[in-house]
Amino acid sequence: MGELEDEPRDLIKVTFEKLSIDEVAESIKSPSCGAVSLFMGTTRNHFEGKKVVQLEYEAYIPMAEAEIKKICRNIRNQWPTVQHISVHHRLGLVNVTEASVIIAISSPHRNESLEAVKYCIDTLKATVPIWKKEIYENEEYTWKENKECQWAKDNQK
Template sequence: MDEGEDEPRNFIKVTHEKLSTDDVSQLVISPCCGAVSIFIGTTRNSFEGNKVVRLEYEAYTPMAEMEIRKICSDIRQKWPSIKHVAVHHRLGLVPITEASVIIAVASPHRSDSLDAVKYCINTLKATVPIWKKEVYGEEKYAWKENKECFWTKQNNV
């Protein structure tokens, strides 16, 4: 494979489909990279003493994808060696133990890919308009704000 065939790419997907770690990791693998770092955010069964039975996510997909593209652009400015970035986020119902978000980053060396993955998930939670509803036993629920979100801080929400 020559250099031109493996140009840096972003793989962004906001979907109601179940996410696959294998599929996401395969998107970013490159012969010039020795590191693929992956973050998988899954639904846990409890939060602050409440039994969680599932999560439900909603988003305005075009805006969410646009904000994720901005994050990918920021990553490339901060870590120029990054080759490929994949960010897949699930919408709708996400049962316990299943993935809500998978982020994968490929780079020549592990340090950049690890730092970029951490930056990506933290920035995604703070800026991307994806809303999470935590559903508890007996069908009680709570919409969860992202405490890191810039608009929540600005408006003292």
């Protein structure tokens, strides 16, 4: 890959397909970067004493993608050395241990990519309109919103 072919990229995918950490990690490699930082959020098997069997995510994809693009722009403003950003979020049913979100960011040095990944997941949870339903073993379920979710807080005012 030549230097000219390595222009910074923002790779965003909101999909019903299973997520692949290998695909995300490969997509952001760069010859100019010594750091690739990854975050993978998975479905856990419990919440507040209830056994979770799966999660279900819903979103209006164009709106979710637009909000993720804003996050990418903010990352590039705050950490200008970031090279590539990849954010994949799953929709539909996500079983225990499966990935619901994978974020990867490459940069020349580790501090920028590590800080940018943390900012990205925190901001995604606070601003991107993706809804999560927790489904429990007794077939009960609860629609959840992230505690950080700014748009839900705004609607309660």
